[in-house]
Each structure stands twice: as structure tokens, then as C-alpha cells.
Amino acid sequence: MAPGEKTKIFILIIENHDSNIILSTQNLSVGYRSKKNTTLIASNINLEIREGELVALIGVNGVGKSTLLRSLCGVQEPLQGEIKIGGKTLSSTSSGELSEAISIVLTEQPISKNLSVFELVALGRQPYTNWIGTLKPGDADHIRQALKLVDIEELQYQKCYELSDGQLQKVLIARAIAQDTPLVVLDEPTTHLDIYHQAYVLKLLKNLTLQTKKGILFATHEINLALQLCDRIILMEKDKVSIGTPIQLIEQDVFANMFPSDLIVFDKDSNSFKIKT
């Protein structure tokens, strides 16, 4: 320090946060807000998603799974509370930063089937490419790795209109992987698939969490499969949202009251729903 210069005091702020947490919410309320009234879908949601974790979001039709997913992805404004992604609040995250934090897989989108599989997966690199979208060698590596992880390398030159529903779902997952985000969110990735492919896709997601250390959150109706594969489960009910490992939730007996009990019951021995006999 030069003589005469004022002494500067440096204050080192050490943020004390769990570095494994990718996304967390605090007292989150989701719903719709219009000029006249607010529709509250769910409130007091406290959850976190960690690295390498496969989390299923389950709940009956119309309970607001999509609304919650949309809010977590920043598509929709939350009514109250806070969503943090990588230690930063969602409201202060720009759309560019968000595209490098969360990738999504949706169903029923007007996707151009005239794209080849490679082209579609390559679109996952858009946040990283220049103004006209030129792929650099590094981008090509990411795409190739995504194709390999999802095991669709042999499909890459095919057009999307040539694919089956199951194959297309894998391509969309590969696109999300190529986007190279710590968190992948999928909205009902198993709809339209037969039971084999449902299991295949969920097993694929499980393997992806192990291989890539990404956190994966998906909404699903396949509770039986989710209970077997997921690290944790978010159960959305009308008045509360619970989160826990499958075993914790089963112990809390939350599934017993999930559906009206006239048709199906939760069988604790096999950990699955059974038709009432």
C-alpha cells in the first residue's frame, strides 16, 4: 500500500448456502391473476431440487401441476413468495440467463416435423450461438453427447415426421440435454406412450440424473413408476403440497386419500394403486 493512501477495509461476505441446491422456493403461491380477481391454485410451497436428483410432481387432474411447473420455469408470475435458481431470484433473472438455467420438454407443441433429429437437438444450443445461430465445434460436441446419452445417434439424420411418439419424446429430451442446463423440467413426458416406453423414458431420466448430475423435475400420472424410480416426489393436493422420498410419503400415508376411494386403493404391500375388488 502506498504511503498516505487511506486504509481500505475489505469485508468478505461468505454466502452460506447449500451449493447442491439448483432450485428452491420459499412460501411460494401460484395461480392466476387478472384485473378483477386472483385465482389461488396452491400456496405455501417450500421445495428444493438438488443436483442429480429425479423428482416427480404428481397430483390429480386439475390440481395445478402445470401451473406450478410454469411458475417454476418463469413462464408465469408467481402470486407470492420466491423462487431461487442457482442462488438468484427468478424475478431478477433475465430470459437469456434463464435459458441457460432451465430447459423444458413439453407435449403437444406445434413443432415442425420437417426438421431432422439433429437439427431439432441442435436448436437446444440456441442460447449459446451467435446472432444467426452458427454452431461451433463445442456446440457440435454437446449435441453429439446429448444424442449419445439418449441413445438416438442412429436416428440423427431422420426427419421428425418419420419418428414414433416414443422416439420423438427421446429427441425432445436430447434437445433439453443439449441446452446444457442444471435443471430439466418435463411436463408429462409419458403421455401417449405404452407402458414399456413409459418405463423406458422414466428409466432414461433416472440414468440422466446419474450420468449428468442434472436435476430433473417432471410431472406425471404414472405414480406406480414414479414411486419405484424417483429420488423424491412432490405430491400436490388441493390444500397442501408435500415433498419427500417415496418411502417417507408412503409412511405418511398421503396416497391413501389422493383419489376418491370408490374405485382404486393404495396397496401398502406392493407400493402401488390397485383396483378395488
Place this chain on the structure above:
Amino acid sequence: MPNIPKYRGLLFLLLIVVLLTALLNISLGSVNIPLKDIFAAFFDKTTGSNTSFRYIILEYRLPKVITAILTGSGLAVSGLLMQTLFRNPLAGPYVLGLSSGASLGVALVLMGASLFGGAMTGFLLSKWSLVIASSIGSSLVLLAVLLASAKLRDTMAILIIGLMFASLTAAVVSVLAYFSPAAQLQQYVFWSFGSLGNLSWEEVLILSLFWFIGILLSITCIKNLNTLLLGEQYAKSLGVHISRNRIIIIAATSLLAGSITAFAGPIAFVGLAVPHLIRQVIPVNDHRILLPAVILGGAILMLVCDIAAQLPGSQFTLPINAITSLIGAPVVIWLLVRKRKFLF
């Protein structure tokens, strides 16, 4: 995407076809001009072997060829932009109601002129008033659509609003046509036939300015257009500013379609059909290839249609608006039936 070099050759081929059809277009007409006289008119000013040829080329055919190129490519690009933005194969400049807005403007001037009567008539029926009226008409519709698109989140709703404007203006035009005298009605009908040949160099310059801005805006959107191939929700998750992008695309479309309709009349079909024609010939959806291909394809279609409209060797000129559909529609149908696959 890896196959761009493969299509570069194809684009070059299309460019050569544009130049050849342009040359053919200059050469053919009510008087056929030999190729060497065309070159003489451009490069060899001293010989002046045939000054009337030079006059025809420089004052009449060259501006017409340039108008054809600007018109065809501009309409085709605006069709492509609309189809990608709305992810709808039926979208085109017509769907946004731009042509209808322009038609209403012209109809009001032409057929309303008799209502205003007296001293105004002379001014109202001049050529500039038509251009001004159709520009005002299309930009008013554009303004309404832009306001709607800023307010609405659903692109499909914008599409419907465009269609509603189209039928609204069509209805007003019908009412005007019903009450207007035969002479004015005829004048309106002639305008609606479309025309490439009536532009002075000054007007060509104004049109090319609008064309240039429109194409430039489209080029800045290429990356976002590619992302929109996945639908708006994916595009948003990839960091695209949906509403900003939408406004740029709609502005580009209106600049192109609005200025073209103002100068050349409401030319149908090209905007809708050329992108489909190109997708059948070049089976790719990457806008880095699709956009230049559509520009060249639109120019070629318009030049060929204009040659056909001239009926080489005769004194007649058929309405360009009819020729584009007469030539274009069977080609689209043939391509679709032959490939049995609708690529979009």
C-alpha cells in the same frame, strides 16, 4: 446445422435462374428485343444502333423487371415470416389483412371520389393518391394488428383478428362497389388485377427502400425464426423475447406487403405459395437457407408470371394477379400430390 454447404450450390443455381428469367423478361414482350441489343443498351452506349430499344429497356422493361423481383421476393418473404410466426401453413400477408386494408384504401379513393365530387375528383383519381390510399389502408390495419398483438398472448387470436379485418374491409368494398358508377368500379377492378409495369424509376427506388428495410429486419430474425419452429413456448425457454420478436416480424411483413400492394396492387397467391414451393424443392426448414431460397424463388415466380402475362409477340398484357395463380397453383398441387408429403 451441418448441411448448409450442400444447399449453397442450390441457392447459386436459383440465383442464375433469376438472372436468366430477368434477361428473358427484358427480351420478350410486345416487341422482342435480341440479346445483343440488350447488352448494347447496358454496356455499349456509343454505338446506339437502336435507340428505341434502349429507351424501351431503360425506361420500361428494366423498372418492370426490378419491380417483379422486388414484388415476388418481398411477398414470398412476408409469407414465410407469417407461416413461421404463426406456425400455420395457411398464413400469408393476406391473413394479416394487409392486402384488404390496402384494397379498402383504394376502393374509398376510387369509388368514394364520386361522392366527394367536384374539384377533389381530379386529385383523388391521380396515381399518387392510389399509392397513398393503399399505404394508409394497409398501415392502419397493421397498426390495429400490432395493437392487438401487444395485448394478446395467443398468436392464433392475432390470425383470427387479421381474418376478421380482411372480411370487414371486403364487406365495405362490396358496399362501395354496389353504389359506385361503372367507370369507377372498372378502375377499381383494374387496380385489383395488379400491375408491375406502371412504376417510374422514382417509385421503384421508394419500393426498393421499403423492400430493403423489410428484408434486413427479416435477416435479423433468422435465428429466432428457427427457434420458433419448435413453437412459442420452447422459443421462450430458449431465451427468445417473444413479443419483441413478434413485433419485428409483423413490422417486416407489413413494410414488405404494404409497400408492394401500394405500388403493384393486391397480388395474391405468391406470399402463400412460394414458401411451400421452396419447401417441396429444398426439404429444409432452416431459415438461413429458407429465407434466401424464398427470396430467389419469389423473384423467379414473378418474373416467369410476368413473361406469361405479356403474351410474347402480342399487344395484350394479362392481369398479373390472375397469372400468378394460374401458373403457381397447379405447380403447388402437382408438387404436393407427387411427394404425397406435406412438409411444414
